[in-house]
Amino acid sequence: MSSTLLLIQLLNGIQLGVLLFLIAAGLTLVFGVMGFINLAHGVQYMIGAYLTVWFYGMTGHFGAALLLALLAALALALFLEFAVFRHLYDRDHLDQVLATFGVILFLNQAVKVIWGPTPLVISPPEFLAGTFRLTENLNYSIWRIAIIMIGFTVAGLLWFLVTKTRIGMLVRAGATNAGMVGALGVNIRRLFMIVFGFGAMLAGFAGSIAAPIYSVEPGMGDGLLITAFVVIVIGGIGSIRGTFIAALLVGLVDTLGRSTITDILKLFLEPSAANQIGPALASMAIYILMAAVLFFRPEGLFPAQGRRA
Amino acid sequence: KDTLKVGMIVTLSGPPGALGNQARDGFQLALEEMGGKLGGMETEFILEDDELKADVAQSKARSLVEREEVDFVVGTIFSNMLAAIYKPVIQSGAFLISPNAGPSTFAGKNCHENFFVTSYQNNQNFEVLGKIATDKEYRKVFMLAPNYQAGKDAMAGFKQNYKGEIADEIFTPLGHKDFSAEIARIADAEADALFIFMPGGMGVRFVKQFRASGLADKMAFLSAFTVDETTLPAQKDDAVGMNGATNWAPDLDNEQTAAFTAAFEEKYGYIPGGYAMQAYDSAKLIDSAVTKAGGVGDKDAVRAALEAADFTSLRGDFSFNNNHYPVQDFYLLEVVKRDDGKYHTSIVEKVFDDYADSYADACKL
Amino acid sequence: MSVLLATHGLCKSFGALTVTDDVSLELRTGECHALIGPNGAGKTSFVNQLSGLLAPDSGRIEFLGQDITNSSPAARANAGLARTFQITSIIPTMTLFENVALAAQARCGSSYRFFRPVHKDRQINALAGEALERIALTSRNDKLARTLSHGEKRALELAMAIAQKPRALLLDEPMAGIGSDESGQLTDTLLMLKQDYPLLLIEHDMDAVFKVADRVSVLVYGRIIASGTPDEIRANREARTAYLGDET
Amino acid sequence: MRAAAPALVAFMFLAAMPLLAEFWGGSYVTGLIMRAMILAIAALSLDLLIGTCGLVSFGHAAFLGIGAYTAGIAITEGTTDLATILGITIGISVLFALVTGAISLRTHGVTFIMITLAFGQMLFFTFSALSEYGGDDGLTLWERAYAYGLFEFEHGLFYTIFGLLVAIWLLLDRLRQSRFGRVLLAAKENSTRMETLGYGVFGYRLTAYVIAGVIAGIAGALTANEAEFVSPALSAWQRSGDLIIVVVLGGVGRRSGPVLGALAFVVLEEGLSSLTHDWRLIFGPLLIFIVLFAKGGLASLFERRQA
Amino acid sequence: MTLLTVENLHAGYSSAQILFGVGFTVAEGEVVTLLGRNGMGKTTTVRAILGLTPPSAGSVRFAGQDVMGWPPHTIARLGIGLVPEGRQIFPTLTVEENLIATSNRRLNDRWTLPAIYRFFPRLQERRSFSGAQLSGGEQQMLAIGRALMTNPRLLILDEATEGLAPLVRAEIWERLAALKAEGEAIIVIDKNLDALTSLADRHIMLAKGRVVWTGNSEELKQDSSVIDRYLHV
Ligand SMILES: Nc1ncnc2c1ncn2[C@@H]1O[C@H](COP(=O)(O)OP(=O)(O)OP(=O)(O)O)[C@@H](O)[C@H]1O
């Protein structure tokens, strides 16, 4: 493999990692910090993407579409919080699983009914739409570089928010003992609502910026949700730093795994056998990574301090 | 018995639902044109969604044959769904007509007298592409397909007629999102042509990313099920000029196709693709058979009439092989933009005349 | 009097913090050995090492002549070493009686029995009933443990340990949370218990300690700074400045 | 007894099902009910993990796949004897459960969920790579296993599945109230305390995990025989997710829960999807509604009414 | 001036009613104890005042407001600081975060981080430990510190000296006396009768969810039959 190829794979891996981070960050906030399992988080990613496409169609301006989509995604999240989720905070995790699964079913279907089953596509904003020449044969998209930079910025901000501000502390406190936070004079419900909306908005944001690279289609968030769970578990639930590192790790392992495992197998296996086993192994790579990490560090790479059970 | 019951099982849910929608619309158009009657009999049409889940498909199939007691089941779009419904439908004695899926599994040893395919044997499109690659003297081809059974068949099918050098063959996961890694390898390999099979949303994403990479201008693009009427509304300009190969295109030069395409667009507002065409033909096939057999009372008569395939196919030339898979012509296609801004595939040239599949010998029918 | 439980040069640190510093301590038959010391001195950590929840960095633990330093918590419990927890540790969703029965069950043969309903098991019920009798619990037996008042939970904690029919009992602040008057009762119970098996008692309630204990060791910063009879400790200057103050 | 009543009523109803079906949809309905019963068996085994042990396995469908593929491959290769097939299924299930259990039971909570998911996915991709046995397309079985003539009777398969369901329900119900069950239930709440009471929790959990795996494996073998078709999708994470949904829908850890959950899941899905292709627009909110207004799942509805 | 008025309070849990008409008052700057044997309803009374266990009947007035039916956090923000039974510190937060997270200086700012650390030097030593890593006694100090950091007008201590070493306990009684001198109102639940009698102005004896006796320390000492009857078995 040439060095440019390797460089491209690295960039791709990081870019995938960044997207995963944006989704996983919201998940780790809502689940790891607040203690609420929200399977509908992946749907929020999808909604972000659809809304962006929709508003783009109306305004013809990517920036405006992004902004409107974020606001709309936030509004939807707050509505869901109000109508469904807030009644489930002090329930069993499994109740949350069932209810949010219901939300997934509904929204996936609703999106299909509204926008149809065909994948939709959209272009990035004009000034970032171009490509730059990487090798004689290959151009690389500026938008992807932009995604990487956006992701790193958001990661920094989030880390500060969760670990350095009182809001972060209160949310973490509320996750273990909401009653006590209330008894000490803090409106934990409202706080949860804000965090929830924020997390959902992050997922929507990920959907918005992913829309120009991937296609927008019903159910696009389901698989990513599982990967996002893999990320937060590897990173250590509730840790923003861990999530960020794990997201990059998963992004890289997935990307590099796909491009190298089959080749490596071909070194000592029949090509046909390698073609048989390689892709299967590449699909398993992130799961193997997760199983290995959890085997040696059951709490993940960066367990949030003092977290029990 | 004076009404005919036809059940259809296609995928309507999720992104692959676009394919099922075409099949549904194609069949219903035919039915409507014939005044709601097939073979002169008042026809009850029952539509089911397999949701691309084997157990759902099977349950729907059983509901059709056991509860509704339909005479014909038309389905499915995907091979794995066909595998799931095959046995219950066949066992019930109803006729199973596949408007799209044509797996090798049921073409050879496991063929059945009551099973008919109006599309093609799955490998054929790929074999056609292999022939094209050889004809055009591409020396080095890069191959890309998703890692599932149809993807593996695609690779094998292409290689059957292509004897040049293979730069590399890559399997991506099903539903793959980001092809940039693969595209980087394609760029690195410096091949003459790309052979690709990426159905549905994967194709949409790939074409877009491939176009952005600048590679589209540097190498030939030979595809199956990657740029077609279900994906073009999303791919738009990015796909223009890209090649595919199959048994039909909406601008095939014959009367019935011109009429069909116009009527279809008029009614549903989009351009029909192969899925719609094959479903339309399936309806016509049933119509011809029921007419000829004078009802569905005599199964053997109906079967013989089906085998005769006495109807005007949109493809023109059409007949069944001994295994009930079609013998038909195949074409090289290219994506074009129409004056009204819509996109469709267009016939470039005929590659095969009366092409039959390679499994028929093993079928004892 | 023979030595039942002994540690030899036990050490444990959490990073830079040494919580057990070369502790050698013995528990003999028939005695109550009290371990007192300021908050955070390492008493609970010491008991955790004895019961196997925490692995010592170095040193040895012997019980009934066997080296149990590396045994699992369950193995130690089965050998007869029972304990209570300072921070109440019960099964909240089971009833008071079921909690005690669970402790008794561990003493009544294998629990790999899959078919007979356990609530009809006479042997277990008898043993649990016996343990409950020794601890006066005002609440009804079928009350869910979760709904007990704090003091009742503390008493339940002790009843469970007794139902284990231990050879030695490690008590981490049994008096905590027990009402002022019930404390007196509990002191009597402890006096009775120590006739059946030796007690290692951790307690901040000095009335109880001086009444029940035969021997007292003072733990400060993980180290035993004094050890002796209650009277000796009461008179010990170091113990007074580090822990007791003017009390007693 | 109260809590078991809904299950017992359901069993009586199921026993009469082949008769009722005569007037009411025929073999299609019995087929549907057979699938519901197999789902109930799988759900019962998962509830042993979730409800009794507090271990949420997100890879339980792996065992369905094991059972189904064992049956599928055996029959394809010409071994049709039911006892042999079940024997192999049980053997492989035990082995797989021991290996994956020994690793995943070192963890708890979400980590356990995810690590079981990982094992499930590994198996899923393995099945998908079995090109000789259909790969992703799945494998059609051209005959059923030979059950000494049992399956040849009218409704023979139905009553075999029914009998297994009732037997497994009874066994697991007893297990829950036994010494063993009591230990598991308590360890779910407070495993540290159980350790200090003298219970090696790991061993108890591993045993339960193996039992659950074997039962799910049997359900898988039944699926293969009922559907005469197996596919890797049987062991995909979506299927494991469905199983969790069924358990929660019915009521976690409730005696009638898994049975009610499975029946409701199948019947609702079937009923709604025959109303409209967009049936999820109804089913989704219905699930939410059940969570919000029936704490403790469907089983709790009945319990409350009786109380 | 009365700060807290509790009248005819009825409360309980879904399984059973626990309080049957509890009533008492706490004046500004007054120290009041709740006495009674285990399970008599002391903790439930405190929870009912704060709305944690919503009362079914009766009234609670605090600082001139009728707070019946208010959510706990709004009641607490009027100036009630709770040291709950069983500590209930936040295990995943560090010591310092535990103190800061819910701190409040709206009413006054007597209690700041340095002040707490002066009060409990031990906490300063452990400032970056997570709550779960603390010893039982250290957790108790943290729970007290956390309540003080809300700078309450009324401090409620539910068995706050449980698990504390005698020296620390003695110090806490001293500091409470000092707080009282500064005009802080306090409700104490504790088993240390001696310390309570020297600290408190008034004692309220609960039995089976009812107030069965009230009086000052003098009366309590003299009336030993009260102790016999309600505290002894
Ligand atoms: N969550 C609950 N659900 C049901 N009953 C409860 C609950 N909490 C406490 N109780 C019951 O209420 C009664 C009073 O409990 P409370 O905690 O108020 O007692 P207390 O006076 O504080 O006792 P202690 O001194 O032991 O702390 C007890 O009988 C207890 O069992």
Ligand SMILES: Nc1ncnc2c1ncn2[C@@H]1O[C@H](COP(=O)(O)OP(=O)(O)OP(=O)(O)O)[C@@H](O)[C@H]1O
């Ligand atoms: N897991 C841990 N990690 C780090 N430090 C710990 C851990 N567990 C305990 N410590 C520290 O070790 C010291 C000793 O704790 P331990 O619980 O043994 O004290 P103790 O003597 O029981 O005190 P108390 O009387 O307050 O219960 C404490 O300062 C505590 O903060």
Ligand SMILES: [Mg+2]
């Ligand atoms: Mg301690």
Ligand SMILES: [Mg+2]
């Ligand atoms: Mg109390």
